[in-house]
Amino acid sequence: MSTLTVGTIKSVSSAAPVFQNTSGTEKGQLAKAWVSFDSTGTFTVNDSFNVSSVDDNGTGDFTVNFSTAMANVNYAIGTGFHLNQHNGTSHGSCYVQNIGTSSFDLYVCNDNNGTQVLDKDHVSAVVFGD
Numbered sequence: 001m002s003t004l005t006v007g008t009i010k011s012v013s014s015a016a017p018v019f020q021n022t023s024g025t026e027k028g029q030l031a032k033a034w035v036s037f038d039s040t041g042t043f044t045v046n047d048s049f050n051v052s053s054v055d056d057n058g059t060g061d062f063t064v065n066f067s068t069a070m071a072n073v074n075y076a077i078g079t080g081f082h083l084n085q086h087n088g089t090s091h092g093s094c095y096v097q098n099i100g101t102s103s104f105d106l107y108v109c110n111d112n113n114g115t116q117v118l119d120k121d122h123v124s125a126v127v128f129g130d
Contacts, residue, residue: 032075033066033127039108039119046122060108060117064125069101075129081108082122094123 011017019028033050037043043056055063079094098105108123110116 029128031126032070032129033064034125035064036122036124037062038121039123040121050127057105058117059119062106062108062123063098063103064106065103066101066127070127071101071130073099073101075099075127077104077125077127079106079123079125081120081124094125 009017016030016032018026021027031049033048035048035051035054036046037048037054038046039056039060039062043054045051045054050067051064052067053065055065057063077096077099079096081094094106094108096104096106106123106125108118108120110118
């Protein structure tokens with residue numbers, strides 16, 4: 001086993017570096033973008049990568065804007081939120097709409113069929129794609 005210790009990994013093309021096994025089979029990709037924010041009280045983006053801003057459109061309604069646009073709209077988005085503030089429910093969900101190359105809309109909901117949107121103290125999203 002070898003250990004590679006470097007400060008920067010750079011692709012030979014405009015594409016992201018590819019992680020492969022010894023057979024040349026792709027084994028993974030890096031996230032293209034991610035964000036963590038607090039939507040309770042004063043809206044705050046805690047940390048992010050390739051996210052220029054998050055628009056607070058109202059209670060539980062957000063638009064995540066990319067710094068560098070995605071190549072197409074066929075990317076995957078994983079979302080979630082911290083359950084520190086239950087607001088009468090023990091679980092909930094996030095869903096996305098209006099997926100574009102430069103942004104997507106994110107809604108944070110309780111467990112009531114996604115009909116009640118909520119602000120939460122730790123909302124996150126991660127994006128994988130081209």
